[in-house]
Amino acid sequence: MDQPLRVGVAGLGTVGASVVRILSRRENALGRAGRGVRLVAVSSRTRNRDRGIDIERCAWFDDPVALARSSELDCFVELIGGSDGVAKAAVEAALESGKHVVTANKALLAAHGLDLARLAEKNGVALAFEASAAGGIPIVKTLREALAGNEITRVSGILNGTCNYILSRMEHEGLSFEDCLADAQRLGYAEADPTFDVGGFDTAHKLSILASLAFGTEIDADAIYVEGISSITPLDLKMADDLGFRIKLLGVAERNKSGIEQRVHPTMVPKDSAIAQVMGVTNAVTIDADAVGEITLVGPGAGGDATASAVVADIADVARGRFGAPFGLPIARLEKMKRAPMQRHEGGYYVRLSVLDRPGAAAAIATRLAQADISLESIVQRRAEGPVHDDPEQRSLRAVPVVLTTYATSETAIRAALDKVSADGHITEPPQLIRIERE
Amino acid sequence: MDQPLRVGVAGLGTVGASVVRILSRRENALGRAGRGVRLVAVSSRTRNRDRGIDIERCAWFDDPVALARSSELDCFVELIGGSDGVAKAAVEAALESGKHVVTANKALLAAHGLDLARLAEKNGVALAFEASAAGGIPIVKTLREALAGNEITRVSGILNGTCNYILSRMEHEGLSFEDCLADAQRLGYAEADPTFDVGGFDTAHKLSILASLAFGTEIDADAIYVEGISSITPLDLKMADDLGFRIKLLGVAERNKSGIEQRVHPTMVPKDSAIAQVMGVTNAVTIDADAVGEITLVGPGAGGDATASAVVADIADVARGRFGAPFGLPIARLEKMKRAPMQRHEGGYYVRLSVLDRPGAAAAIATRLAQADISLESIVQRRAEGPVHDDPEQRSLRAVPVVLTTYATSETAIRAALDKVSADGHITEPPQLIRIERE
Numbered sequence: 102m103d104q105p106l107r108v109g110v111a112g113l114g115t116v117g118a119s120v121v122r123i124l125s126r127r128e129n130a131l132g133r134a135g136r137g138v139r140l141v142a143v144s145s146r147t148r149n150r151d152r153g154i155d156i157e158r159c160a161w162f163d164d165p166v167a168l169a170r171s172s173e174l175d176c177f178v179e180l181i182g183g184s185d186g187v188a189k190a191a192v193e194a195a196l197e198s199g200k201h202v203v204t205a206n207k208a209l210l211a212a213h214g215l216d217l218a219r220l221a222e223k224n225g226v227a228l229a230f231e232a233s234a235a236g237g238i239p240i241v242k243t244l245r246e247a248l249a250g251n252e253i254t255r256v257s258g259i260l261n262g263t264c265n266y267i268l269s270r271m272e273h274e275g276l277s278f279e280d281c282l283a284d285a286q287r288l289g290y291a292e293a294d295p296t297f298d299v300g301g302f303d304t305a306h307k308l309s310i311l312a313s314l315a316f317g318t319e320i321d322a323d324a325i326y327v328e329g330i331s332s333i334t335p336l337d338l339k340m341a342d343d344l345g346f347r348i349k350l351l352g353v354a355e356r357n358k359s360g361i362e363q364r365v366h367p368t369m370v371p372k373d374s375a376i377a378q379v380m381g382v383t384n385a386v387t388i389d390a391d392a393v394g395e396i397t398l399v400g401p402g403a404g405g406d407a408t409a410s411a412v413v414a415d416i417a418d419v420a421r422g423r424f425g426a427p428f429g430l431p432i433a434r435l436e437k438m439k440r441a442p443m444q445r446h447e448g449g450y451y452v453r454l455s456v457l458d459r460p461g462a463a464a465a466i467a468t469r470l471a472q473a474d475i476s477l478e479s480i481v482q483r484r485a486e487g488p489v490h491d492d493p494e495q496r497s498l499r500a501v502p503v504v505l506t507t508y509a510t511s512e513t514a515i516r517a518a519l520d521k522v523s524a525d526g527h528i529t530e531p532p533q534l535i536r537i538e539r540e
Numbered sequence: 541m542d543q544p545l546r547v548g549v550a551g552l553g554t555v556g557a558s559v560v561r562i563l564s565r566r567e568n569a570l571g572r573a574g575r576g577v578r579l580v581a582v583s584s585r586t587r588n589r590d591r592g593i594d595i596e597r598c599a600w601f602d603d604p605v606a607l608a609r610s611s612e613l614d615c616f617v618e619l620i621g622g623s624d625g626v627a628k629a630a631v632e633a634a635l636e637s638g639k640h641v642v643t644a645n646k647a648l649l650a651a652h653g654l655d656l657a658r659l660a661e662k663n664g665v666a667l668a669f670e671a672s673a674a675g676g677i678p679i680v681k682t683l684r685e686a687l688a689g690n691e692i693t694r695v696s697g698i699l700n701g702t703c704n705y706i707l708s709r710m711e712h713e714g715l716s717f718e719d720c721l722a723d724a725q726r727l728g729y730a731e732a733d734p735t736f737d738v739g740g741f742d743t744a745h746k747l748s749i750l751a752s753l754a755f756g757t758e759i760d761a762d763a764i765y766v767e768g769i770s771s772i773t774p775l776d777l778k779m780a781d782d783l784g785f786r787i788k789l790l791g792v793a794e795r796n797k798s799g800i801e802q803r804v805h806p807t808m809v810p811k812d813s814a815i816a817q818v819m820g821v822t823n824a825v826t827i828d829a830d831a832v833g834e835i836t837l838v839g840p841g842a843g844g845d846a847t848a849s850a851v852v853a854d855i856a857d858v859a860r861g862r863f864g865a866p867f868g869l870p871i872a873r874l875e876k877m878k879r880a881p882m883q884r885h886e887g888g889y890y891v892r893l894s895v896l897d898r899p900g901a902a903a904a905i906a907t908r909l910a911q912a913d914i915s916l917e918s919i920v921q922r923r924a925e926g927p928v929h930d931d932p933e934q935r936s937l938r939a940v941p942v943v944l945t946t947y948a949t950s951e952t953a954i955r956a957a958l959d960k961v962s963a964d965g966h967i968t969e970p971p972q973l974i975r976i977e978r979e
Contacts, residue, residue, distance in 0.1 A: 123689045123831055131688060133756075133873045135864060231686070237832035239678075239686035246862070247670070247678035249570060250562045250852025317572075375838060378817050392562055392849035393676035396839030399814060400832065410831035413689025423685070423862050425574060434572045 105137035106420040107173060111165035111191055112180030113145035116205060116232070118152040119409035120178065125155065127413065136420040144168040169195035176201040176227075176419050178412060184208035196220040196228065201424070203415040205232035205408055211306035211322035214313065215435070218427040227424035229415035234307040235260055235384045237407030238400040239414070244314040244388065245429040251390035253315040255355040257538075260307040262382030262402045263291045263298040264330050264350040268367075269380045272338045272347065278331055290382060300329035301350060301365040308352035311386070312363050312438075316356060317430050321363075321438040326446075328366035337453060337533060340504050341369055344451070344479065347377040348535065355389075360439030362446060369451050369537040375399075446512040449478065449537035452519065455500035455530040456482075460493065462527040463503060469525070473518040476508040500529040506537065544576035545859040546612060550604035550630055551619030552584035555644060555671070557591040558848035559617065564594065566852065575859040583607040608634035615640040615666075615858050617851060623647035635659040635667065640863070642854040644671035644847055650745035650761035653752065654874070657866040666863035668854035673746040674699055674823045676846030677839040678853070683753040683827065684868040690829035692754040694794040696977075699746040701821030701841045702730045702737040703769050703789040707806075708819045711777045711786065717770055729821060739768035740789060740804040747791035750825070751802050752867050752874070755795060759867070760802075760877040765885075767805035776892060776972060779943050780808055783890070783918065786816040787974065794828075799878035801885060808890050808976040814838075885951040888917065888976035891958065894939035894969040895921075899932070901966040902942060908964065912957035915947040939968040945976065 108124065110117055124131075124140045131138045142160040144167075162168035169177045169191040177195035179202060181188040188209055195202050197220065204210070210217070210233055221228035231241045235258070244256070259265050267281040282299065285291035297303050309322035330350050341348050346369035354363045370377045375397050379385040384402025389395050401407035418424055428435060456462050463482060470477060481504045507515065519532045547563065549556055563570075563579045570577045581599040583606075601607035608616045608630040616634035618641060620627040627648050634641050636659065643649070649656070649672055660667035670680045674697070683695070698704050706720040715723075721738065724730035736742050748761035769789050780787050785808035793802045809816045814836050818824040823841025828834050840846035857863055867874060895901050902921060909916060920943045946954065958971045 119831070127689055127691075130691075130756075134688065134869055238835055239682050242681065242686050243678050246857060247681050247853045248849065249573065249856035250566055250849045252566075252569075317569075373817075375817060378814060390849070392558070392845045392852070394840050394843075394846055396677055396837065398835065398837050400835030404833075406831045407833055410687065410689045410829070413831070414686045417688035418685060421864055423864070425860055425862070430573055 103136045105132070105139040106416070107139055107141045107175045108178060108416060109142040109144070109168050109171065109174040109176070110140065110178045110180065111144040111168055112182065113143060113152055114180065115405035116408045116412065117145070117180040118154050119405035120180065120412050121154045121156060123409050123413050131417055131420065134417070138416055138420050141173055142168055142171060165191040166194050169200065170198050174200055176203060176416060178416065179204040179206055180412070182206055182208070184212040189213060192217060193220060196224055196226060199224050199226060201227040201229070201419045203229045203412055203419065205230070205412055207233040207303070207306040207310060211309045211320065214310065214320040214428070215432070219432045221427055222432050227419045228427040229419060229424060230310065230427070231415050232408045232411035234310050235386055236400070236402040236404065237410045238384055238386060238398045238402065239411070240311065240386045240398055241314060243398065244311060248388065248390055248393065251392045253388060253390045255353070255389040256311050256315045256386065257351055257353040257355070258386035259349055259376065259379050259384050260304045260352045260386070260402065261298055261350060262384060263295070264304070265379065266290050266382045267299065268330060268333065268348055268350065271333065271335060272342070275335050277335060278333060299331055301327040304350060304352045304365045308354055308363060308365060312354035312361065313428050313435070315354060315388070316361055317434070318361065318436045318438040320428070321440070324363055324438055324440040326364040326366070326443040330367050332533065333367055336502060337535065340453065340481070341451070343481070344506060345372050346370060346537070347372055349376060351538065353538070357441055359445050360441035362441035362443070364443060364446065367535050369535055371539060444513045447509050449509055449539065450507045450515050451535040451537055452505045452507070452515070453533040454503045454522070454528045456503045456527055457497055457529060458499055458501045459497040459527070465525055465527055466503065466522050469521045470505070470507070470518050473514045475510045475514055475518055478506045478508050480505050542575045544571070544578040545855070546578055546580045546614045547617060547855060548581040548583070548607050548610065548613040548615070549579065549617045549619060550583040550607055551621065552582060552591055553619065554844035555847045555851065556584065556619040557593050558844035559619065559851050560593045560595060562848050562852050570856055570859065573856070577855055577859050580612050581607055581610060604630040605633045608639065609637050613639055615642060615855060617855065618643040618645055619851070621645055621647070623651040628652060631656060632659060635663055635665060638663050638665060640666040640668070640858045642668045642851055642858065644669070644851055646672040646742070646745040646749060650748045650759065653749065653759040653867070654871070658871045660866055661871050666858045667866040668858060668863060669749065669866070670854050671847045671850035673749045674825055675839070675841040675843065676849045677823055677825060677837045677841065678850070679750065679825045679837055680753060682837065683750060687827065687829055687832065690831045692827060692829045694792070694828040695750045695754045695825065696790055696792040696794070697825035698788055698815065698818050698823050699743045699791045699825070699841065700737055700789060701823060702734070703743070704818065705729050705821045706738065707769060707772065707787055707789065710772070710774060711781070714774050716774060717772060738770055740766040743789060743791045743804045747793055747802055747804060751793035751800065754793060754827070755800055756869050756873070757800065757875045757877040760879070763802055763877060763879040765803040765805070765882040769806050771972065772806055775941060776974065779892065779920070780890070782920070783945060784811050785809060785976070786811055788815060790977065792977070796880055798884050799880035801880040801882070803882060803885065806974050808974055810978060883952045886948050888948055888978065889946045889954050890974040890976055891944045891946070891954070892972040893942045893961070893967045895942045895966055896936055896968060897938055897940050898936040898966070904964055904966055905942065905961050908960045909944070909946070909957050912953045914949045914953055914957055917945045917947050919944050
């Protein structure tokens with residue numbers, strides 16, 4: 102029997118501590134299944150903190166880069182986080198010194214995934230990152246291994262639990278974005294600085310990894326169009342409900358005629374779709390591919406144990422020698438991502454306007470859209486709140502919400518038409534625009 | 541670069557023809573990802589049939605066993621079907637002659653999986669069977685590889701598209717089982733002899749494979765309690781709807797205090813659960829495990845291309861040397877399945893009785909259940925169809941449906957109580973009993 106795989110873990114936060122616990126609990130089971138796994142060393146910022154884990158038998162390193170270089174290891178597990186700095190230095194050191202690397206660091210991969218994969222390839226070692234996207238859901242393995250018979254046309258999903266939690270609560274309780282965010286922070290579902298989550302950037306990092314795996318392309322996070330959820334109002338969720346939709350923050354990567362479109366934005370999805378059923382901090386990823394059709398994976402996208410489950414699966418794969426090119430193809434065979442610009446995006450749109458309550462305003466707006474060849478699927482004008490005014494003068498001073506949904510049109514066309522509507526002076530606020538995905 | 545993996549396919553039905561098409565279409569892509577794959581030989585019952593595939597370059601074998609033994613192959617793909625006979629002989633011949641085997645044959649695995657895995661282990665070759673359970677859903681890979689850090693407590697799901705199609709249509713259109721089955725047969729979703737599907741046996745074969753992978757036990761299909769869907773009536777579906785449930789044919793394998801319970805039966809699931817959203821021929825599998833919590837995989841459970849997608853993924857894994865023990869553990873380390881008998885099953889029950897419309901009948905039934913310590917959650921008595929009779933004599937001659945749901949009780953207790961209810965002479969037909977799963 103081979104010697105056990107000697108593992109070092111850098112970063113003992115929630116995920117790191119859980120990895121240590123699972124490796125201890127599953128030591129026998131991992132050994133029974135093949136080559137064993139032994140935790141031999143750890144590194145973290147503070148040494149004397151009660152994490153509820155037993156690291157007495159392990160060597161301690163103050164410096165994760167020194168841990169990464171240690172000759173006592175076969176496999177370096179990076180759970181430090183951050184796209185640069187010590188996480189990057191440590192992963193590079195591990196790969197350069199011929200060690201396998203397992204990481205959950207999506208920011209690092211989004212920024213430097215290609216270079217790190219090249220380094221892994223050069224040194225003949227694994228660079229495994231199941232935990233970097235959608236937490237405990239085995240989406241990396243599915244894209245890289247289980248769909249070898251398929252050309253993948255689209256990968257999309259709910260990749261950020263914080264945003265889904267906030268949107269779910271806003272929908273169920275009619276609360277504002279700000280109130281739900283504050284609650285999410287109180288419950289530990291959102292960071293003190295929530296921009297990374299609610300601004301869509303975390304989803305974008307994960308999407309860049311999935312897109313590279315799905316399409317066999319060089320990772321290109323900069324090409325992603327990103328919109329967050331902070332502009333979504335209770336009225337949008339109410340209107341979505343009336344129209345048969347829910348609003349989810351989706352990451353979508355799809356191959357279309359102009360290249361590969363990668364985008365993150367709030368999205369109207371049909372209420373009876375599988376993705377619409379995903380509530381709270383749960384994640385879900387749907388893959389469309391030519392042979393298998395559509396498959397959807399649903400599960401916990403974050404949390405110490407769920408993320409650690411993915412980290413340990415990667416470690417077990419490394420122990421059994423079950424690894425290959427990090428992004429599924431040798432570096433030389435990854436294609437350059439041909440970016441499909443967002444302006445060329447085509448789809449349906451939900452548009453909410455604050456329209457001055459004047460005769461002809463709605464007609465003028467509809468005319469502007471018609472001039473741009475945009476077909477309306479529905480138009481709803483809500484009565485203004487407050488007293489009913491019989492006097493047109495008084496009515497004309499206040500705005501009423503008008504909601505339109507369109508059939509498929511282009512991002513350029515809808516933007517240009519709405520610019521004209523703004524210039525016409527009928528609306529009092531910038532338009533709210535939410536893309537519709539009917540699939 | 542290694543020589544391509546030389547593949548022979550036995551069985552050119554819908555799945556076999558699709559495998560041939562995909563291998564041809566993906567030849568370059570598979571080569572780019574690592575070792576290439578080349579189809580070198582095929583075998584089928586009839587040679588001269590237009591299958592819309594190009595097998596001109598392949599050797600033809602009339603005898604699949606001869607194909608399995610051929611020294612021109614590295615990997616034998618068995619798509620013949622059937623638990624014994626030529627499929628078994630061919631797979632054994634392939635393994636004995638040192639060839640990797642990829643199969644979609646759940647009946648073969650359910651009956652002989654352990655012996656075949658032993659043969660594969662002895663010869664150091666792969667026995668891969670992703671396509672044998674839940675078609676295009678990568679559930680075998682997920683259980684065997686992606687959850688190495690977990691102790692799995694439960695695996696359950698909708699594993700037969702025919703049954704789910706029939707139940708979905710019965711629910712939506714209020715049709716009888718017989719009418720929906722006839723439609724399913726007309727549309728090619730059900731076989732001429734539907735027993736295997738609607739009797740639950742196909743689900744049981746698949747469940748036996750998933751249970752072995754989930755729990756690290758020797759496959760034991762004989763231990764599965766099996767009930768099909770033919771007794772489900774439109775009234776049951778209507779009552780389920782009123783009570784907040786849908787009815788699905790579930791396969792469930794779970795570890796409980798008496799051992800491992802494996803069962804297949806129609807099941808009431810909460811309408812808002814993920815599994816309840818799965819309609820038509822789609823399959824879904826949910827895994828409960830200690831670290832990851834719950835993950836669900838949804839996708840096509842059958843169909844030529846979806847099943848072929850799983851077959852080709854297995855072939856690609858074999859080509860890349862990415863295989864190990866067929867059931868995740870070496871044969872010597874698979875535990876014997878400790879069967880938890882169905883009589884010990886505990887859960888909620890839906891009971892529908894045809895009760896003679898006499899004073900005291902409902903009270904007598906409730907008393908029998910109370911005597912057995914069974915707590916009722918709800919009781920609904922429907923008015924009999926037809927004219928209202930003021931005469932108690934006339935009423936007492938006809939039966940009215942009474943539906944009860946219970947809190948958790950044991951299979952033994954509910955069966956014994958219903959036997960007494962039958963003996964009391966209040967009911968005119970055997971009770972309809974459907975288990976409730978609230979998770």
